[in-house]
Structure formats: structure tokens, C-alpha cells
Amino acid sequence: MGATFKEFSNQYKELLESNLRAEMQTLETPQILKDAMIYSLEAGGKRIRPLLLFATLAAFNKDPKMGLETASAIEMVHTYSLIHDDLPSMDDDDLRRGKPTNHKVFGEAAAILAGDALLTYSFQLISTIQSAQTTADTKLALIAEFAKAAGAEGMVGGQVADMQGEEKQLNLEELEYIHVHKTGKLLAYSVIAGALLAEADDSLIDKLRAFSYHLGLAFQIRDDILDLEGTEEMIGKPVGSDEDNHKSTYPSLLSMEGAKNALEEHISAAKKYLRETALNTAYLEDITDLIAVRDN
Amino acid sequence: MGATFKEFSNQYKELLESNLRAEMQTLETPQILKDAMIYSLEAGGKRIRPLLLFATLAAFNKDPKMGLETASAIEMVHTYSLIHDDLPSMDDDDLRRGKPTNHKVFGEAAAILAGDALLTYSFQLISTIQSAQTTADTKLALIAEFAKAAGAEGMVGGQVADMQGEEKQLNLEELEYIHVHKTGKLLAYSVIAGALLAEADDSLIDKLRAFSYHLGLAFQIRDDILDLEGTEEMIGKPVGSDEDNHKSTYPSLLSMEGAKNALEEHISAAKKYLRETALNTAYLEDITDLIAVRDN
Incomplete structure (x- = not known):
């Protein structure tokens, strides 16, 4: 793995996006449906989940390309979840990544x-999936x-629990249930899918599951911190919108300092489990760092 | 197959419904989500799609039970489609089979x-699917x-095309596109899934596909006729609601007599393809007759 993480991530982000476009091109369906699907798939985003999958395959010294269909599938599900979450009966958002939400268009x-x-x-x-390397099982x-x-x-x-928790004071356990499910499960799946494609044994899968559990929580805590400390330009929505919506967050439950400590702890636990796999985890560590310090 | 169709259909409808209940019992998820899923799954209905699958397996002299997971999956997808179709932004229906729709509750x-x-x-x-008879492929x-x-x-x-076609005069080709997709594809899948489970060869699958194409159109034409000639008690909604909604229907395009002729033609084409399979199709013929004369 000679490429830097930046090269790796650019290469596979591009591969993913061109595959998403190609899949949509072949669909025979009413034009408005196709346009609506493409609009949100192409609305950008960090493509963190596909990159996690590609980086997991790289950790096993496998060709990341063998994860292309699964990575595309994960990004489609992530995208559908954003479209439905933004609906008037859910979060009622008009903007997503600075662009009008799907239902607005x-x-x-x-x-x-x-x-x-x-x-x-x-x-x-x-x-x-066409690849002969991947068995039917x-x-x-x-x-x-x-x-x-x-x-x-x-x-x-997780989305249901999140909606039920709105306007209500949650305890830490309830908050974690929401995040482990709403964002954590799909992030973790991105790693586990890579391990399944690489035919990893169960003990390795357990370690990667522990890694991605902590990674998912770190991701969410950072999100909550950014909501208070970021700028509107950085996060693409008004600063402090969680507070305005009376949402329970890590800083509101733990104080800002407590939230930052929790973030540190989850990042270091994630890295500990990564090391225990004894795999070639450089890119996965890079993604972990990216999540800890990301500013959007 | 000693059982009459009535016995057969009661037996497998019951098996399906108890399996749907059992699947829902094991789900670990917020109670309101579970309740909402169960509410619509248990709202009744004819279970036509699962019965088509079971009857197709019987036609191949296979144990219909081997289709239980797939039949349950099909009924779940049919149920989800009804829940979403009834939403305020779609058909905005308050009642479904005489009970409040999911979003109303x-x-x-x-x-x-x-x-x-x-x-x-x-x-x-x-x-x-657990059965050892069903291969991974x-x-x-x-x-x-x-x-x-x-x-x-x-x-x-099909649902998108249906919504675009509302309040617009459609021609027969456009109307067929809607129905072949919106209701036809899942009805046809119920038959094809049975054939796949029975490991049928392609030429048989083609004949069953032709059968279910005509069956699906017959189903829809009968639906349109019932909307005008049924009683409110029979059809669970006001008589003539399609006309009030200015929906294009088979009777509105072909006249009532023309629609009845088209129904006859599709039923007889469906039966012709069934006979060509040379399978044990008694129950599939019974379902075909049921669709031709059903009063709800």
C-alpha cells in the first residue's frame, strides 16, 4: 500500500461515485424518480462509509475494488436515510449540505x-456481485x-428512538442507544462487510466490531461538539441548532469538557482494537483520526 | 394434493400469519415501531401473493412450506407499499380495509x-432461509x-407513474405500464419465486411469467370494475371513488363492456399458459378464478 491516505481516498471515492452514476444510468424507471435518486446520491458528502469498507479490505491486503457493489449499496442506504430523515414529518429540514433537500426539489x-x-x-x-472471489454464502x-x-x-x-427522545431529557444510556443504532450500526457494517468479503474469522470480526463501535460513538460525539463549536460554514447548518431544538447531546449531558474526554477515550479504544487485529490498518487509523478532528 | 382449495388456502394463510407474528415477536426495537409494523401486517387482507407462491410450489409437487420465508417477505413488502401509498403526500387515505390507516394511528x-x-x-x-433444500444461489x-x-x-x-398519471387522461398503454408495475410485478414475483424455489428451468419460468402477467392485469381490471359495480360493503371504500378522483381506469378507457371483455381475455390467456406448463396447477387455476370473480 504505497499510496498516501489522501491518494487512496480520492481514488476510491471517485470509483464509488462513477459506479453510483453507472448504476443509475441503467435504471428503466420514470424520469422524476431517477432524477430524485441521482440528486441525493450526487449531493456529495464525505463517503465515510464506503471508505471504511475499502480501507478494511486494504487492511486484509485485498483489492478494495472487490467491495465496490457493497460500498455502493451502503451509500445508497445512507442516502435514503437522509432523504427520509429530512421529510416534513421527521426533521423537516430544507437544506442538506447547503442544497435544498430532496422533498423541496x-x-x-x-x-x-x-x-x-x-x-x-x-x-x-x-x-x-459479479466477482468470482466472493462466494454465494x-x-x-x-x-x-x-x-x-x-x-x-x-x-x-435508532431513528424512531431519536424522534421519541426529542424534547425530552435523556440519560447517557438512552443517548447511546440512539447513536449506536442511528449512525453506529451502518458505520460498523461498513467495516464488517469488508471483513466478510475478506473471509475473516470470527475473532477478527469481533475485534473489528469493537473498533467500529467506538468509532461510531466518536463520530457522534464529534458531531455534537461541532454543532456548538463549529462555524455555520464548516457544518452547513446553523451553529447550536441542537440546543435550539432542545436535543440531548453529549456536551449537554457531560459538559463540553466531559464530551471531549469521552471523544478521546473512544478514539483511543478504537485504535487499541485496531492494533489487536494485527492487520495492515494504516488507512483505518487515518479514517479514525479524520473522524476525531473532522470539521464538518 | 387431496385438500380442496379452501382447505389449502386456510391452512397456508394460517401458517403465514403465525409466521409473521413469530418474526415480529423476536424483533428488538422501540415498541412503537414494532406496534406499527404489526398493526398493518395483521390488518388482514386476502394474502393473495403468499397463496400464489404456495400454490406454485404445490404445482411442482413441492412442500409449500419451503416458501414460508419468501411468502412472508412478499407480504411484508406488499404491506409496506400500502402504508406508504396511504400517506398524506401520496393517496392520503384515512381508511384501509375499514380500519384507520397506519399514519392515522x-x-x-x-x-x-x-x-x-x-x-x-x-x-x-x-x-x-434455513431449509437445506434451498441452495445459496x-x-x-x-x-x-x-x-x-x-x-x-x-x-x-409503478407508484410514481400512477401519481404522475392522476388527473390526466391516460391511454391504454400508459394505464398498462402503471398496473404491470404497480401491482403486476409483485404478483408475478410471487409465482416466479415459487418456480425458483422449485428449481424450474427457464422455459417453464417463461410460461409462468406469461401466466402471471395476464393474471396481474386481470386482477387490476377486476379492481376497476368493482370500484363501479361493487357495494361499499364489498370493497371497503366508497363506490365510484376512482371516478370522483378522475382516475383513468379500464372501464373509463374501454367502456364497461370492453373492460369485461378484456378481463375475460386475460383470464383465458392466463389459463392457457398455465396449461402449457403441464404442472399440477389446480390451485393456481382456483386462484385465477378467484381473481376473476372476487368481490373485494
């Missing part, structure tokens, strides 16, 4: 259906874990 | 998320076809 019905279609297509993608394991991470016991469950 | 956000969770869970179910084929039938190129695409 295409209307609420098309936005709901574009989300449904992206979610559905993600499973089609994994079920039709691995594909089935990828699908089963994906559905679990994205569904009622994962991301969707 | 649980709120719009929970209804959207319950639909998302049902859709996601359906793929988990198929990917974890068959499960992957089941998933790929399912996603195609349910997604942008299938049911979701």
Missing part, C-alpha cells in the same frame, strides 16, 4: 419513493448483516 | 419508518428478482 411523495427505491436497489446490488451473509444494520434493530430503530 | 413519521423497516426486514428473511436469485420487482423498475416505479 421533487416533492414529498417522490422523495419518499426515491428513498424506498434506493433502499430496495441496495439489496439488488449485493445479490448480484458470503453474499448472503453480507445481505443478512446489512438488513439487520439498516432495519428495525439498527438504523431505523 | 401511529403518526406519519412512524408510518414511514414502519414501512422502511418492513421492506428492509423482507430481505433479511430471504437471506436467512437460489436464495440470491430470489433476492435479486425480489428487489427488481419491488423497486424502481417494478412496484415503486
Whole structure:
């Protein structure tokens, strides 16, 4: 792995984005649906989840390209979740990454259906992985874990808990339930999917699961800190919007200093589990650092 | 197959419904989400799609039970599609089968998320089919076809076209596009999934695809006729609601007599393709007759 992380991440981000475009091109469906799907898929973003998957494959000295379908599927599910979260009956957001949200452009019905279609297509993608290196049983394991991470016991469950927790004082356990599910499960899946594609054994998968658990919480704590300490330009939404919405956050429960300590602890626990894998984890460490210090 | 169709259909409807309950019991997720999912799954209905799958397996002299997970998955996707179709931004329906729609009971956000969770869970179910009779490759084929039938190129695409076609005079080709996609693809999948589980060869699958194409159109034409000739008690909604909503229907395009002729033609074409399979199709014929004469 001679490439720097920046080169690695540019290369695979580009590969991912061109694959997403190619997949959408072939779809035979009403134009407005296609446009709505493409609009949100191409709205940018850090592509953290696909990069986690590619970096996990690199850690196993596997060709990251073998994760292309699964990485695309994960980004589709992440995108659908943003479209549905932004809806008027959910967070009612008009802007996402500085651009009008999907339902603002295409209307609420098309936005709901574009989300449904992206979610559905993600499973089609994994079920039709072409690579001869990936066995049918691995594909089935990828699908089963994906559905679990994205569904009622994962991301969707977390979104429900988040909505129920609004305007209510949560304790730390309740706050963690929300974040472990709403954002953590899909981040963790991105790592686990890489390990499944690399046919890792269970003890390695357990270590990577522990790594991604701490990574996911670090990601969320940093998000809460940024909401208070970032600038509007950095975070693409008004500073302090969580506070204005009376949302429970890590700084509100732990104080800002406590939240920063918790962030440090999760980052260092994540790195400890990474080291224990004894894999080639340079890129995964880079992503971990990126999450700890990211400013958007 | 000694059982009459009535016995067969009661037995497998019951098996399906107890499996749906059992699957929901094990879900670890916020209670409101679980309740919302169960509410719509248990709201009744004819379970036509699962019965088509069970009857297709019976036609191959296979144990219908081997289709239980797939039949449950199909019913979950059908249910999610009804929940999302009923939303205020879509058809804005307050009642479904005489009961308040999901969002009327649980709120719009929970209804959207319950639909998302049902859709996601359906793929988990198929990917974890236990039966040793079903190979990993068959499960992957089941998933790929399912996603195609349910997604942008299938049911979701049809729903988008339906919404775009409202308040607009459609021609017969446009009307057929809507129905072939919105209801036809999932009905057809119910048959094709049975054939895949039975490891049918391609020429048989083609005949069953032709059968289910005509069956799906017959189903929809009968629906349009019932909307005008049924009683409110029979159809669970006001008579003539399509006309009041200025929806294009088969009777509005073809006249009532023309629609009835088209229904006859599709039913007889469906039966012709069934006979060509030379399978044990008694129950599939019974379902076809049921669709032709059903009064709800």
C-alpha cells in the first residue's frame, strides 16, 4: 500500500461515485424518480462509509475494488436515510449540505419513493456481485448483516428512538442507544462487510466490531461538539441548532469538557482494537483520526 | 394434493400469519415501531401473493412450506407499499380495509419508518432461509428478482407513474405500464419465486411469467370494475371513488363492456399458459378464478 491516505481516498471515492452514476444510468424507471435518486446520491458528502469498507479490505491486503457493489449499496442506504430523515414529518429540514433537500426539489411523495427505491436497489446490488472471489454464502451473509444494520434493530430503530427522545431529557444510556443504532450500526457494517468479503474469522470480526463501535460513538460525539463549536460554514447548518431544538447531546449531558474526554477515550479504544487485529490498518487509523478532528 | 382449495388456502394463510407474528415477536426495537409494523401486517387482507407462491410450489409437487420465508417477505413488502401509498403526500387515505390507516394511528413519521423497516426486514428473511433444500444461489436469485420487482423498475416505479398519471387522461398503454408495475410485478414475483424455489428451468419460468402477467392485469381490471359495480360493503371504500378522483381506469378507457371483455381475455390467456406448463396447477387455476370473480 504505497499510496498516501489522501491518494487512496480520492481514488476510491471517485470509483464509488462513477459506479453510483453507472448504476443509475441503467435504471428503466420514470424520469422524476431517477432524477430524485441521482440528486441525493450526487449531493456529495464525505463517503465515510464506503471508505471504511475499502480501507478494511486494504487492511486484509485485498483489492478494495472487490467491495465496490457493497460500498455502493451502503451509500445508497445512507442516502435514503437522509432523504427520509429530512421529510416534513421527521426533521423537516430544507437544506442538506447547503442544497435544498430532496422533498423541496421533487416533492414529498417522490422523495419518499426515491428513498424506498434506493433502499430496495441496495439489496439488488449485493445479490448480484459479479466477482468470482466472493462466494454465494458470503453474499448472503453480507445481505443478512446489512438488513439487520439498516432495519428495525439498527438504523431505523435508532431513528424512531431519536424522534421519541426529542424534547425530552435523556440519560447517557438512552443517548447511546440512539447513536449506536442511528449512525453506529451502518458505520460498523461498513467495516464488517469488508471483513466478510475478506473471509475473516470470527475473532477478527469481533475485534473489528469493537473498533467500529467506538468509532461510531466518536463520530457522534464529534458531531455534537461541532454543532456548538463549529462555524455555520464548516457544518452547513446553523451553529447550536441542537440546543435550539432542545436535543440531548453529549456536551449537554457531560459538559463540553466531559464530551471531549469521552471523544478521546473512544478514539483511543478504537485504535487499541485496531492494533489487536494485527492487520495492515494504516488507512483505518487515518479514517479514525479524520473522524476525531473532522470539521464538518 | 387431496385438500380442496379452501382447505389449502386456510391452512397456508394460517401458517403465514403465525409466521409473521413469530418474526415480529423476536424483533428488538422501540415498541412503537414494532406496534406499527404489526398493526398493518395483521390488518388482514386476502394474502393473495403468499397463496400464489404456495400454490406454485404445490404445482411442482413441492412442500409449500419451503416458501414460508419468501411468502412472508412478499407480504411484508406488499404491506409496506400500502402504508406508504396511504400517506398524506401520496393517496392520503384515512381508511384501509375499514380500519384507520397506519399514519392515522401511529403518526406519519412512524408510518414511514414502519414501512422502511418492513421492506428492509423482507430481505433479511430471504437471506436467512434455513431449509437445506434451498441452495445459496437460489436464495440470491430470489433476492435479486425480489428487489427488481419491488423497486424502481417494478412496484415503486409503478407508484410514481400512477401519481404522475392522476388527473390526466391516460391511454391504454400508459394505464398498462402503471398496473404491470404497480401491482403486476409483485404478483408475478410471487409465482416466479415459487418456480425458483422449485428449481424450474427457464422455459417453464417463461410460461409462468406469461401466466402471471395476464393474471396481474386481470386482477387490476377486476379492481376497476368493482370500484363501479361493487357495494361499499364489498370493497371497503366508497363506490365510484376512482371516478370522483378522475382516475383513468379500464372501464373509463374501454367502456364497461370492453373492460369485461378484456378481463375475460386475460383470464383465458392466463389459463392457457398455465396449461402449457403441464404442472399440477389446480390451485393456481382456483386462484385465477378467484381473481376473476372476487368481490373485494
